Amino acid sequence: MFQCVFSSSVLQPHSTSCLFKHLFYHSATPASQKQPEPIYSKKTEIQRQTVRAHSVKLFIFSALQVARQLLLQQQQQQQVSGLKSPKRNDKQPALQVPVSVAMMTPQVITPQQMQQILQQQVLSPQQLQVLLQQQQALMLQQQQLQEFYKKQQEQLQLQLLQQQHAGKQPKEQPQVATQQLAFQQQLLQMQQLQQQHLLSLQRQGLLTIQPGQPALPLQPLAQGMIPTELQQLWKEVTSAHSAEETTGSNHSSLDLTTTCVSSSAPSKTSLIMNPHASTNGQLSVHAPKRESLSHEEHPHSHPLYGHGVCKWPGCEAVCEDFQSFLKHLNSEHALDDRSTAQCRVQMQVVQQLELQLAKDKERLQAMMTHLHVKSTEPKAAPQPLNLVSSVTLSKSASEASPQSLPHTPTTPTAPITPVTQGPSVITTTSMHTVGPIRRRYSDKYNVPISSDIAQNQEFYKNAEVRPPFTYASLIRQAILESPEKQLTLNEIYNWFTRMFAYFRRNAATWKNAVRHNLSLHKCFVRVENVKGAVWTVDEVEFQKRRPQKISGNPSLIKNMQSSHAYCTPLNAALQASMAENSIPLYTTASMGNPTLGNLASAIREELNGAMEHTNSNESDSSPGRSPMQAVHPVHVKEEPLDPEEAEGPLSLVTTANHSPDFDHDRDYEDEPVNEDME
DNA sequence: AGGAAGCTAAACAGTT
DNA sequence: AAACTGTTTAGCTTCC
Numbered sequence: 001m002f003q004c005v006f007s008s009s010v011l012q013p014h015s016t017s018c019l020f021k022h023l024f025y026h027s028a029t030p031a032s033q034k035q036p037e038p039i040y041s042k043k044t045e046i047q048r049q050t051v052r053a054h055s056v057k058l059f060i061f062s063a064l065q066v067a068r069q070l071l072l073q074q075q076q077q078q079q080v081s082g083l084k085s086p087k088r089n090d091k092q093p094a095l096q097v098p099v100s101v102a103m104m105t106p107q108v109i110t111p112q113q114m115q116q117i118l119q120q121q122v123l124s125p126q127q128l129q130v131l132l133q134q135q136q137a138l139m140l141q142q143q144q145l146q147e148f149y150k151k152q153q154e155q156l157q158l159q160l161l162q163q164q165h166a167g168k169q170p171k172e173q174p175q176v177a178t179q180q181l182a183f184q185q186q187l188l189q190m191q192q193l194q195q196q197h198l199l200s201l202q203r204q205g206l207l208t209i210q211p212g213q214p215a216l217p218l219q220p221l222a223q224g225m226i227p228t229e230l231q232q233l234w235k236e237v238t239s240a241h242s243a244e245e246t247t248g249s250n251h252s253s254l255d256l257t258t259t260c261v262s263s264s265a266p267s268k269t270s271l272i273m274n275p276h277a278s279t280n281g282q283l284s285v286h287a288p289k290r291e292s293l294s295h296e297e298h299p300h301s302h303p304l305y306g307h308g309v310c311k312w313p314g315c316e317a318v319c320e321d322f323q324s325f326l327k328h329l330n331s332e333h334a335l336d337d338r339s340t341a342q343c344r345v346q347m348q349v350v351q352q353l354e355l356q357l358a359k360d361k362e363r364l365q366a367m368m369t370h371l372h373v374k375s376t377e378p379k380a381a382p383q384p385l386n387l388v389s390s391v392t393l394s395k396s397a398s399e400a401s402p403q404s405l406p407h408t409p410t411t412p413t414a415p416i417t418p419v420t421q422g423p424s425v426i427t428t429t430s431m432h433t434v435g436p437i438r439r440r441y442s443d444k445y446n447v448p449i450s451s452d453i454a455q456n457q458e459f460y461k462n463a464e465v466r467p468p469f470t471y472a473s474l475i476r477q478a479i480l481e482s483p484e485k486q487l488t489l490n491e492i493y494n495w496f497t498r499m500f501a502y503f504r505r506n507a508a509t510w511k512n513a514v515r516h517n518l519s520l521h522k523c524f525v526r527v528e529n530v531k532g533a534v535w536t537v538d539e540v541e542f543q544k545r546r547p548q549k550i551s552g553n554p555s556l557i558k559n560m561q562s563s564h565a566y567c568t569p570l571n572a573a574l575q576a577s578m579a580e581n582s583i584p585l586y587t588t589a590s591m592g593n594p595t596l597g598n599l600a601s602a603i604r605e606e607l608n609g610a611m612e613h614t615n616s617n618e619s620d621s622s623p624g625r626s627p628m629q630a631v632h633p634v635h636v637k638e639e640p641l642d643p644e645e646a647e648g649p650l651s652l653v654t655t656a657n658h659s660p661d662f663d664h665d666r667d668y669e670d671e672p673v674n675e676d677m678e
Numbered sequence: 679a680g681g682a683a684g685c686t687a688a689a690c691a692g693t694t
Numbered sequence: 695a696a697a698c699t700g701t702t703t704a705g706c707t708t709c710c
Contacts, residue, residue: 488699489698490699515700516700518700519700520701526700533699
């Protein structure tokens, strides 16, 4: 594809990257300058890029102008201060200049940056040559500037010394200092110019569509960018629109279809059409498909149209109705340079998110692999957390949890735990196993259900995650939370639906279960009232229920105790990781969805429970098992442990990576949420 | 292996 | 009559 046509070089690099390294070597070599002929050729249509290349040149040129001016000024200053012009040819000036200068090392385009440019930009050989030459000139001038600055500093130090020794020349120092300050500012200015120049180059790369070129090379550019930068790019692209619009809208080179197809993944093609990936920061893999389907089924719903506003990234044009939106879409977002560029940016946004996801997946996998070193479950391939979207909702999926993770008998099932198996596993192996979830937290163990619920309130409210507590425990909690410690059945219902998104579905099922539990358990006492009847809790009866013992091993217990120490850092690390990668989906602040906190809390309570039971039972066990086999501590409560609340079984199970789409085996009647909020 | 616990489903009756 | 409330039974799974 690419071929270096350097006279002294025979190279057929397999990639632009390879080519660039080769190229850069030549450009940095004086001998390369004697080669005015095209040094880079590509079998694509080049002329169409002329306009963009021209703007690149403009940027470089302006940078050059500034550099020349700076040099001129410095020379003038030099003459004033009676200094010689720096002519010394230092090979590594940066190493010898003062730190302050070294930190401002001029940002000559690095090979990596140039590589990006080459990947994004199809420059004509002449343009490329000019660019390289200009780049070299820039480097040279910056070198001279640095050296001059160094000289000035030396001069200053000399003068200072002279002053100290002789106390003379009291007026010269301020002058030199002022000059230095100005020079530093100039350096900074130049640096900014170069950054601008680089940004421009990047943007040019974004705006350039290269037909026939695989989309893969886009990744290196996107890799280093954070979503905010990509968002910024959106704005820039949008603002650059007016300038580019004059170039016309029928460029055959901008073949979006080709580009998308060349990305080789149909899903990607659909993904780039999903504006939400960038607008809300969520990576929703299924969304585009669904949206496109819904679009077909419901002609008035469009992924790019919502709330009367065009949701085309960076547009936000108000469209009163769907028809006007369609008009707007066809007129403003037709297949032209801008739209194509925006599509590409969107594609990069998605790619970036995917990259981040993959990155964190890998990290998580490594962590879990590390923590499950001794796991006996071979197929427990750790999967990333996807709590909101993949948490189980059906009993069948919930049932899959015990099979998916090797959990000890000491670990009651908790549906809210890291997913250890992908949906495919669930669908194939667990989908058809019907049965209820066993082993939930129960307040008979004094599990701090209240603290868990309180701590993860937002999570439970927003994520359709089944709370890891028994119905009895939840009912008791609901009643105890009430001011009068009594609730009507309907109020209990309301509490369930209010507190847990999970109970906003399948009302017939869980309401029946609630009634069943109220009637079945002696701990729930029905009290006749004037208006009807209310339910109260008989704590004595509640505590009577058979306690379940933990049969952990000493090492397990020991590790569990010590695990409190690493719960916090681990959780912090995870959160930091997610924040670092700017994945709002996982950050509490952005979503109000303390997913991690929830996870962590459940886990921590498992730890608490395990510790408590261990301390009281002195259970026997065999050594050699890490708590992490069953426990995934992520979070530690900030408040000190309450012995009464610290009791409780572990729940370490994972559950539930299950999407609602798998709920086809049951016909739930989804009742609307009873919004009888208090 | 058997019992306890828990969940779901369902039938049924009484009340609103 | 329908919906709601409350009780009871049955079947199932998991854990001890």
